[in-house]
Amino acid sequence: xxxxxxxSLGADCxxxxxxxxxxxxxxxxxxxxxxxxEPKDWMPDAYRQTLIRQxxxxxxxxxxxxxxxxxxITRAPSLRRKAVLIAKVxxxxxxxMYLYSAAETLGISRDELLEQLxxxxxxxxxxxxxxxxxxxxxxxxGWLVDGAAIMNQIPICRCSYGPYARAMVxxxxxxxxxxxxxxEIMMTLARGTPEQxxxxxxxxxxxxWPSIMMFGPNDAASKHTAQSMRWKIKRFSNDELRQKFIxxxxxxxxxxxxxxxxxxxxxxxxxxHYVHGPIDWKEFEEVLKGNGPCNxxxxxTRRRAHEDGRWVREAALAHxxxxxxxETQAA
Amino acid sequence: MSAAAETVLSASAxxxxxxxxxxGDTSLILAQRLGEWVGHAPALEEDLALANISLDLLGQARxxxxxxxxxxxxxxxxxxxxxxxxxSDFTNLALVEQPNVDFGHTLVRQFLIDxxxxxxxxxxxxxxxxxxxxLAAKALKETRYHYRFSSGWMVRLGDGTEESHKRxxxxxxxxxxxxxxFFAPGAVDEEAAxxxxxxxxxxxxxxxxxxxxQVLTEATLKKPADVSYRWYGKRNQHSEHLSRLLAEMQFMxxxxxxxxx
Numbered sequence: 001x002x003x004x005x006x007x008s009l010g011a012d013c014x015x016x017x018x019x020x021x022x023x024x025x026x027x028x029x030x031x032x033x034x035x036x037x038e039p040k041d042w043m044p045d046a047y048r049q050t051l052i053r054q055x056x057x058x059x060x061x062x063x064x065x066x067x068x069x070x071x072x073i074t075r076a077p078s079l080r081r082k083a084v085l086i087a088k089v090x091x092x093x094x095x096x097m098y099l100y101s102a103a104e105t106l107g108i109s110r111d112e113l114l115e116q117l118x119x120x121x122x123x124x125x126x127x128x129x130x131x132x133x134x135x136x137x138x139x140x141x142g143w144l145v146d147g148a149a150i151m152n153q154i155p156i157c158r159c160s161y162g163p164y165a166r167a168m169v170x171x172x173x174x175x176x177x178x179x180x181x182x183x184e185i186m187m188t189l190a191r192g193t194p195e196q197x198x199x200x201x202x203x204x205x206x207x208x209w210p211s212i213m214m215f216g217p218n219d220a221a222s223k224h225t226a227q228s229m230r231w232k233i234k235r236f237s238n239d240e241l242r243q244k245f246i247x248x249x250x251x252x253x254x255x256x257x258x259x260x261x262x263x264x265x266x267x268x269x270x271x272x273h274y275v276h277g278p279i280d281w282k283e284f285e286e287v288l289k290g291n292g293p294c295n296x297x298x299x300x301t302r303r304r305a306h307e308d309g310r311w312v313r314e315a316a317l318a319h320x321x322x323x324x325x326x327e328t329q330a331a
Numbered sequence: 332m333s334a335a336a337e338t339v340l341s342a343s344a345x346x347x348x349x350x351x352x353x354x355g356d357t358s359l360i361l362a363q364r365l366g367e368w369v370g371h372a373p374a375l376e377e378d379l380a381l382a383n384i385s386l387d388l389l390g391q392a393r394x395x396x397x398x399x400x401x402x403x404x405x406x407x408x409x410x411x412x413x414x415x416x417x418x419s420d421f422t423n424l425a426l427v428e429q430p431n432v433d434f435g436h437t438l439v440r441q442f443l444i445d446x447x448x449x450x451x452x453x454x455x456x457x458x459x460x461x462x463x464x465x466l467a468a469k470a471l472k473e474t475r476y477h478y479r480f481s482s483g484w485m486v487r488l489g490d491g492t493e494e495s496h497k498r499x500x501x502x503x504x505x506x507x508x509x510x511x512x513f514f515a516p517g518a519v520d521e522e523a524a525x526x527x528x529x530x531x532x533x534x535x536x537x538x539x540x541x542x543x544x545q546v547l548t549e550a551t552l553k554k555p556a557d558v559s560y561r562w563y564g565k566r567n568q569h570s571e572h573l574s575r576l577l578a579e580m581q582f583m584x585x586x587x588x589x590x591x592x
Contacts, residue, residue, distance in 0.1 A: 063375065070370035074363060077583035077592040078410045079393050082366070083386060089369050090382035097375055135583060135592075185592075193590050301371070309373020311498065312434045315491025322490060 031232050036162035039105040047231055050224065051161055052106050054233065056113045059099035060124035062092045063117070064298050068132045069141055077135055084181055085138060091174045098170060102163040118303050126284060127210050129292030136189055136196075136203035142182015144204075144211040144249065150175050151245045152215065155235035164233075183252065190256040197257075204253065205261045212276070213284045215242035221281075246274050347460060348402045349422070350523040352412065353565055354451075355395030356423035359413060360573070361444060362388035363580055364431055373434055380480055384441070387473040394466050414584035418574040422519060425564035426509035428573045432502070435488055435495070439502035442481035446542045447513045447535065448474045454530035463528060482546045489550025500552055507555040513539065517565040 023042050030037065037043055066089050073089065076082035100110040116122035127145050132138065153172050159165040189200035216222060216238040228234035236244075253260050264277030286292060365385035372378035396409040426444060431437045452474055455467035488499040514536040524531040547554050562568040583592070 066370040066378070073366040073369055074579050075583060077414075077587075079359075079389065079396075079413055081592055083389050083393070086366060086369065086382050086386045086389065090379055090386070093375055093379045093382070097379075100375075188591055193587070195587060196590060305371045305373070308371075309377075309434065311492065311494050312373035312377070312488070315488050315495030318495075319487040319491045 028230075031160045031230075034158075034160075034232070036165065037160050038162045046227070047233075048106050050228060050231070050233060051164065052103055052108055054228075055099055055103040055106070055164055056108070056116070057123050057125070059096050059103060059113065060117045060122055061128065062096035062099060064124045064128045064302065065145075066092050066096075067298055067301055068128055068130070068294075069138055071132050072135060072138050075135070076138075081138075081185070088142075088178050088181065091178065095167075095171045095174070098167040102167045105163045114306070118299070118306055120290065120299060123288070125214060126287045126292065127214050128298060129287050129295045130206065130210050131294050134199050134203060136186070136199040137207070139182050139185030139189060139200065140203035140207040142178050142180075143186050143252070144182075144207050145214070146175050146179040146182055147249060148211045148214040148245050150179060151241050151248075155241075156233075158232075158235060160232035186256055186258075190258055200256070201258050204258050208261050209280065209283075210287075212242060212246070212279060213287075215239070215245065217281070217284070218279075243273055246276055250274050344402050344404070346519075346522050346526060347528065348399050349519045350528055351395045351399035351402065351463075353422040353517075353519045354529075355392045355399060355412070356421050356564075357427050357444075358388040358395065359392035360421070360423040360576065361427035361440075362386075362392060363576060364427065364429075364437075364440075367431055368437065377434070381437075384477050384480065387470075387477065391466065391470050391473070394469075398462050398466075410584065414581045415588075418569055418577055419567050421569065421573060421577070422565045422567060423573075424509070424512050425562065425568075425570055426506060426512065428564065428570060428576060429506060429509065430572055432505075433498060435498035436502035436505065438481055438484045438488065439499060439506050441477065442485050442546070443506065443510055443543070445474055445478040445481045446539050446546075447510075449478055449542070450535040450538050451530065454535070458529055459527035482542075485546050485552070486550045489547070489552040496551065499550070503547075503552060504555050508558050508560040511557065511560055512563045512565065515561075515563060517563060519565060 024044055027037070027041075027043060027047075030041075037047075069085060069092075070089050073082065073085055076085050100113060103113060104110060113122065117124065127148075132141070150172060153168050153175065156168040157165055157172060159168065186200055186203075189196040191197075219225060219237045219239045222238050225234060225237055229237070250260055250265065262277045264275070266275050267273075268275045287295065290296070362385045365381050365388070368381045369378060369385070372381055392413070393409050396412045400407040400409060400412055424444070426440060429436075429440055448470070452467040452471040456464050456471065458464045458467065485499065488495040490496070514533050516532065520529060520532045523529040524534075544554060562570075564573075
């Protein structure tokens with residue numbers, strides 16, 4: 001797709017640097033005018049690579065994200081909760097599919113992306129390397145993790161790359177439904193028996209900081225931010241989004257009667273924002289490096305599903321091949 | 332006596348309760364088995380499809396168990412019936428409690444039950460109890476989708492590679508004995524048939540067998556010989572798998588009884 005895109009512009013532009021500059025300028029002015037870039041449009045190679053990286057990481061996160069919650073499908077405490085949870089995990093698989101499709105418009109195949117994930121060379125959201133030891137974790141994930149995801153994703157609905165932006169519009173609708181469900185689980189627990197309340201508080205204690213880390217490194221340490229913002233792949237910085245999340249979520253925790261596990265957290269009248277304590281970036285780095293509590297298990301599970309399913313995929317291909325041969329013969 | 336109980340005079344509330352539980356248990360236990368697949372399927376599309384089928388079956392179970400609780404009139408909810416009954420109280424077909432093993436076994440189990448549910452729900456639409464008829468009309472639409480999925484995979488796997496053929500044939504050979512239960516007499520469905528609540532189980536056999544044979548032929552699979560097997564789930568005689576499945580499914584409600592979730 002990539003070479004095709006360039007070829008369609010004619011050979012001339014490849015030879016002359018001045019034309020390349022013109023292309024780049026034309027591209028940037030399109031972005032500046034809030035026009036959408038579409039798959040067949042010319043785009044800088046770095047823009048294409050950044051998007052492939054970001055969209056595929058996003059897709060992988062949806063797929064790996066099925067595991068921590070899927071962990072509770074067979075044990076959900078009521079049939080209604082079980083139904084909602086299955087529907088939710090199914091939605092996440094669907095989000096993965098939209099996003100792989102969006103990434104494929106950039107000239108990479110889903111199979112290649114999947115290989116990168118299984119080989120451990122592609123990343124996915126650090127949050128899914130945390131375990132779900134209790135039912136309350138399902139609520140906390142819906143409330144905090146989906147809440148943080150929405151905060152991240154709403155601005156992407158206006159991302160300069162059309163297919164990504166459009167995928168995100170559909171995804172955000174479903175995510176906000178998931179988030180409400182998660183909050184409802186937390187509310188039921190927080191207002192339930194003392195045991196349930198304790199379960200909810202314990203889940204908040206474990207998921208708060210990992211959720212805060214979902215926004216990525218501090219702006220000063222974020223190497224992709226400036227360029228991504230110029231290209232309008234990103235609309236707000238990591239710290240801006242993180243602050244927004246905290247400002248919205250702390251009152252929700254108070255409403256639930258739960259305590260945010262940050263002794264330094266306080267409302268600042270002057271800025272009209274919450275001030276939070278230091279983030280443990282060492283932990284964040286360890287999790288990203290593969291040393292989080294469940295990194296190994298998550299990848300192993302994905303690899304096993306892929307390996308165990310190989311004969312099924314091969315059978316489907318072999319059967320399709322046979323069918324084609326029969327049709328050709330019949331014709 | 333509630334208003335609903337007056338609508339069917341020919342059948343006792345007790346019979347309707349037991350019939351609803353029997354059908355509901357079968358859908359519930361199969362939904363639970365399919366739920367184990369979520370996140371572990373051979374491809375993303377299959378993950379979504381299995382979750383989808385699980386969700387449909389769970390919907391059927393919820394409808395039937397809620398109705399059963401209503402009929403019983405003791406205030407038991409769908410959750411009380413799902414989570415607080417012992418294995419020996421369950422009357423699901425023994426086939427649906429069988430383990431997933433691999434995608435081949437799972438698909439065989441699904442195909443055999445889908446083909447049976449197609450006939451069951453078709454007939455159940457004419458139930459003398461409107462609530463069963465209503466459930467059947469909805470469930471039949473879902474079952475047609477399930478059947479398309481499972482029969483499609485039977486053909487793909489049977490007529491795929493040598494390995495896939497071998498695996499799906501092994502699943503078929505292992506699970507075939509449980510199909511005799513579909514058509515064998517059992518107190519609940521025999522009584523239900525006599526009362527006009529549901530079909531006579533034996534009457535479903537011909538259409539089921541015709542469908543199954545046609546798909547097996549297309550899949551180049553060999554229909555296993557019928558063997559005698561009489562330990563039927565609908566007579567509360569379960570395999571070793573059910574209690575384990577329930578231990579996992581019920582543990583939250585058993586550990587923290589009587590609370591809202």
